[in-house]
Amino acid sequence: MQRKIRVLIAKPGLDGHDKGAKVLVNVLRDAGMEVIYTGLHQTAEMVARAAVQEDVDIVGLSYLSGAHIGLTQEVINALKEAGADHMKVIVGGNIPERDFSQLDTMGVAAIFAGGSSYDDIIGTFNDLVAA
Amino acid sequence: MPTHDAEKHKKIKREADWLGRLRFEHEPEKNLSYSGISLQPFYRAEDTQFLPPPPPPGAYPYTRGIHEGMYRDRPWTRRQYIGFGTGEDTNQWFKDLLSKGQTGLSVALDLPTQMGLDSTDPLGKHEVGRVGVAIDSLADMEALFEGIPLEKVSTSFTVNGTAAIIMAMYLVTAEKQGVPPEQIRGTVQNDILKEFVARGTYLFPPTPSLRLAGDIIEYGITKAPKFNTISISQAHMKSAGATLIQADAYMFANTIAYIEEVTRRGYQLDDFGQQLSFLQCVNRDFFESIARLRAARRYWAELAHNRYGSQRDKVQKYRIHSGGDTDSMTFERPYANIGRIALTCLSAVLGGAQSIQLPCYDEAYEIPTEEAIQNALDVQMIVAFESGVSKVVDPLAGSYYVEKLTADVHTEFTRIVNDIVNTGGMVRWIEEGRLQRKIAEEAYQWEKRLKTGEEVMVAANFARDDKPRSEYETMMHPYQDKTLEQQTARIARIKQDRDPAKLEQALSALESCAHKGTNLMEPITEAVRSYATIGEICHTLKQCFGHYRAPTGV
Numbered sequence: 001m002q003r004k005i006r007v008l009i010a011k012p013g014l015d016g017h018d019k020g021a022k023v024l025v026n027v028l029r030d031a032g033m034e035v036i037y038t039g040l041h042q043t044a045e046m047v048a049r050a051a052v053q054e055d056v057d058i059v060g061l062s063y064l065s066g067a068h069i070g071l072t073q074e075v076i077n078a079l080k081e082a083g084a085d086h087m088k089v090i091v092g093g094n095i096p097e098r099d100f101s102q103l104d105t106m107g108v109a110a111i112f113a114g115g116s117s118y119d120d121i122i123g124t125f126n127d128l129v130a131a
Numbered sequence: 132m133p134t135h136d137a138e139k140h141k142k143i144k145r146e147a148d149w150l151g152r153l154r155f156e157h158e159p160e161k162n163l164s165y166s167g168i169s170l171q172p173f174y175r176a177e178d179t180q181f182l183p184p185p186p187p188p189g190a191y192p193y194t195r196g197i198h199e200g201m202y203r204d205r206p207w208t209r210r211q212y213i214g215f216g217t218g219e220d221t222n223q224w225f226k227d228l229l230s231k232g233q234t235g236l237s238v239a240l241d242l243p244t245q246m247g248l249d250s251t252d253p254l255g256k257h258e259v260g261r262v263g264v265a266i267d268s269l270a271d272m273e274a275l276f277e278g279i280p281l282e283k284v285s286t287s288f289t290v291n292g293t294a295a296i297i298m299a300m301y302l303v304t305a306e307k308q309g310v311p312p313e314q315i316r317g318t319v320q321n322d323i324l325k326e327f328v329a330r331g332t333y334l335f336p337p338t339p340s341l342r343l344a345g346d347i348i349e350y351g352i353t354k355a356p357k358f359n360t361i362s363i364s365q366a367h368m369k370s371a372g373a374t375l376i377q378a379d380a381y382m383f384a385n386t387i388a389y390i391e392e393v394t395r396r397g398y399q400l401d402d403f404g405q406q407l408s409f410l411q412c413v414n415r416d417f418f419e420s421i422a423r424l425r426a427a428r429r430y431w432a433e434l435a436h437n438r439y440g441s442q443r444d445k446v447q448k449y450r451i452h453s454g455g456d457t458d459s460m461t462f463e464r465p466y467a468n469i470g471r472i473a474l475t476c477l478s479a480v481l482g483g484a485q486s487i488q489l490p491c492y493d494e495a496y497e498i499p500t501e502e503a504i505q506n507a508l509d510v511q512m513i514v515a516f517e518s519g520v521s522k523v524v525d526p527l528a529g530s531y532y533v534e535k536l537t538a539d540v541h542t543e544f545t546r547i548v549n550d551i552v553n554t555g556g557m558v559r560w561i562e563e564g565r566l567q568r569k570i571a572e573e574a575y576q577w578e579k580r581l582k583t584g585e586e587v588m589v590a591a592n593f594a595r596d597d598k599p600r601s602e603y604e605t606m607m608h609p610y611q612d613k614t615l616e617q618q619t620a621r622i623a624r625i626k627q628d629r630d631p632a633k634l635e636q637a638l639s640a641l642e643s644c645a646h647k648g649t650n651l652m653e654p655i656t657e658a659v660r661s662y663a664t665i666g667e668i669c670h671t672l673k674q675c676f677g678h679y680r681a682p683t684g685v
Contacts, residue, residue, distance in 0.1 A: 014242035014258050016331020019371050019458075019574050022685045026575040039683045040331045041246075043254065065242060066497065066610065070257035096496065097601040113600060114495065115462045115591065118582065 005129050006056040010038040010047045012075055015065035020093060020114075024060070024121070031122045044074035048082040056087060057129045058109075063093040069102060076106055088128045092116070165416035166376035168539050174531035182538050185429075188483075188524045192432035194425050194537065195525040196483040197448035202521035206234075207479075208486035209511045210287060210452075211504050214239030214264035216611040217618065218274030221264040224501070225279060232508050236286040237488055238275070239263035239498070240297070245332040247293050247669030250618035260614030262498055263289075267618055268664045270625050272300040273307065281305040285316035287362070287452070287486075292334040294321040295347050296668055299656040302355060318359035318408060318452075321347050324385045325364055327561045327681050328570055329371035334669060335676035337558050343651060343672075345392035350652035352403050359408040361389060362452060366412035370456045372574025375414060376540060379423055380547035381557075381566065382409065383430065387548070388557045390439060400439035404446030412456045413478045420475075421527060422536035424451060424482030429537075430544045453484035460495040463596035465603055467589055468492035472507060476514045481527055487511060496600075497607040567684025622664060629662040637661045638671050645675035 007028055009021050018040060028035045036054050038047060051059050059079065061072055072091055079085050091103055092112040100111055110124050162170045171178070185192075189199030198204060211233060214221045225236055240263040243255030249267050250259045259265050266272055276286075281304065290297045298319045302312045323340040326333045333340055344361065351360035365382035369375055386407070390400055411427055413420035431449035435441035455475035460468045472489045479487050489507040491499035499507075515521060527533045551560055560566045580586045587593040641654040651672075658668050 014246050014248075014255055014332075016326070016329075017370075018331070018683075019571075022372075022571045022683070023575050023578050025685045026571070027578075037683055037685050039681065065258055066261050067257035094496070096604050096607060097599060098604060113462075115600075118578075 005033040005058065005125060006054060007033050007035045007058045007060060007125065008038065008047070008051050008054055008056040009035060009060045009062065010042050010050070010075075011040050011062055012042050012044060012047055012071040013063065013065065013067050014041060015063060015067070016040050017064045018062065020064070021060075021062040024062070024092070024118075027118045028122065028125070031125075033125065044071070044078040047075050048078035048084060051079065051087055052082050052084050058088045058090055058125055060090040060092060063091070063095065066094070068093070068095055069099060072103060072108060073106055076108075090125075090128075092121075164419040164536070165414070166374035166419060166543075168376070168419065168536065168543070174535055176531060179531050179534045179538075182534055185425075185528065185534075185537075191436070191444065191447060192429040193448055194429040195528055197428065197450065197485075199524070201483060201524040202480070202515070203524065206515050206521065207484055208235040208285070209233055209508060209515075210235040210237045210486050210488050211491075211507055212237040212239050212289065212488050213499070213504060214241075215262075215498060215608065216260040216264060216614045217621075218264060218266070218271040219277075220260075220611065220614075222275055222277055222279070225275075227501075228504070228508070229279075229284070231505060232512055235486060236279075236284055238286060238288045238290075240288065240290055241265045242332070244297075244665060245290060245293060247296075247334050247665055247673075249622060249664045249666035250615060251622055252666055256615060259618055260611055265614060265618050266297065266300070266665065267622050268625050268662050269300050269303055269659050270621055270662065271618075272297075272304045276301075276304055276308075280310075281308055282310045282314050285318070287318040287320075287359075289320050291320050291323045291326045291330075292332045292340070293665055293669065294319040294323075295343055295652060295655050296659065296665055298347060298355075298358070298360075299652065299659040303656065303659055312355045312358075314357065315355055316357045318362050319347065320364060320410070321361040322364045322385065322389075322410075324388060324557055324561060325367055325381070328381075328566045328684075329367040333679060333681070335672065336679040337561055339676040341388065341392050341558065342648075344389060345396065346650045346652050348389065348393050348403050348406065349396060349398070349650055351406050352398070354652070356406070358406065359450075360403070360406045362408045362410050363389065364410040366410055366454075366456050368570060369412055369414065370458050372570045372572075372577060374573060375412075375416070375419065375423060376543050377547060377569075377573065379411060379427060379540075380544050381551075382411065383427075383434065383544060383548045384551040384557045384560075386431075386434075387438075387552060394439070400435060400441050401443045401446050404435060404439075404441060404443070405448075408450045408452060410452045413453055413475055413482060414455055414459050417474060417478050418533060418536060419540070420478040421482040422533055422540045424453065424479070424484065425525075425533075425537045426540035426544060427451070428483070430541055451479075451482075451484045452486045452488070453479035453482065454488040455490045457490045457494045460490050460492065461588055461591045462495045462600060462603070463590035463598075465492045465495065465606070468495075469506065469510070473510050473514070476510055477518070477520065480514055480520055481525075483525060493603075493606045493608075496604065500606055500608045503606070562682075564682030564684050567682055569684075571684040625662045625664075633661045634658075634663055638663060638667065641668065642671050642674065645672055
């Protein structure tokens, strides 16, 4: 039997708004994925540790406070440090389009700004793991 | 174990029976209000014949308003929520708004300030001055209110985990302006319990957090009697996913926990009740919003009188800070949000709010721009001075529909609050993650209903707008990159200028009070006076209270 896609949804930084993150956890579970949610106030090291422990395929980072550039770079560095740079990093939340290219350059595999459709997210996750 | 499971099943079933969007799924044919109250196609006199007509405005239980004259005597306070960058940056904006129609201040603090971290702390370095103003020490508070006479203006701070420190800084700033704390009017949100289920700015475990909230309320009784020492908030739990009526009921269940934290210290509700204020948002469903504010006034008055023996009308009067919440703003066609804002404002006014803040048309993107704040303020002034709705108090009273809905909402408040209180109370619900689960489940159901189009959001899922976000992003509020640098310099300066012996004495007095369990406000005030940073004060408290990892509910 095919291994289920394993996803870590994380909230790096100090932002406490996680309705979107939790809804996504439920959406992805309903789509048949194994999903772990870190809870709030995660450092980059905490996210990387959880990703390695849970052996996930995808690390999804959710931001609403505007701190996505700096924090995403920290998480990507921490994953590399932990020998987990094969994991796909996804960014979602309140992400302005003007920041998309910078996130791309960092190596973010996909960006889902507010208003994205859940079907798109599920489809992208499936494609990323199949690739 | 079967007994346990059966018990659990029963509990879950009862929770699910609460009115809410969960019910909607099973009764698609029903005509329901936003929060799930069953509606008739029209209402008749017979529908209200068993409901006693509410007494006039200004009379217990204040369903029709807490004052006889309401807006005829005094318009509501127009208070938009702003803050960014340094104290100086926000100070300029405050002065500008006060000259263009704002009548009270509402301070947005950045996340490090709300989480008890200095701007220089690596955990918060990407967040400095971003969603609010950065406050590290008394020096920043002094800059924030430079040239603003604090005896004349009332200021509201959306702050919870660090409310005690921010309140102390504000009172010391006023004292330095020559204004004694007894004359200061203002509000600290100080509603830490809801932070565990929405918004997330908690620093310590629930029990010491509740103690600190109680310390603020207790301190205010004699030291700052005109200050609202708590603003018990419904809006954030709604934003996290609860229905409006559920969130109202959770707010009242939290209120009971706060009251009992203070009464167990030997006080009566009448000693501090007039310093409790409430933040209850209105949203989407116009008539349900109005009914909720009317029902909440009655619910509070009866709770204060019947459960806590209140004899003072000032205590029984439920004072509402209202407005909308940002998650009702769409990214798509942001100017459509101005229509939503206007309806929000009108429903808060028809519901009888004492002060109003509105979300802004660009707020789905970023913290609002100056133009969008002014627009929200203009909407408030148009409703206040052009529409004529202020001329008659509680104009919807006697409507069969509004009176019936008010009574139905009141019944639901009673049902949900009693259920929480009878099954361990709010602190236990939070510690066990029960409330978090309930809210997360509602949020998911709502998203499903948006996806199927059962619920409409114009431009988002109806008459959809497919322009890329970049088309609208020119309107975003710019971030001040230099804030971190400026705050770092100011921290270095205060650390050089302050008296280290005085500081050390203040921090060790704070630590010993934390261990002894005595009121923390005096030692926090002393620490603030000696220019301790927010990070130093919170570090001292964490030594005693510890950290907390909250259940997430998913």
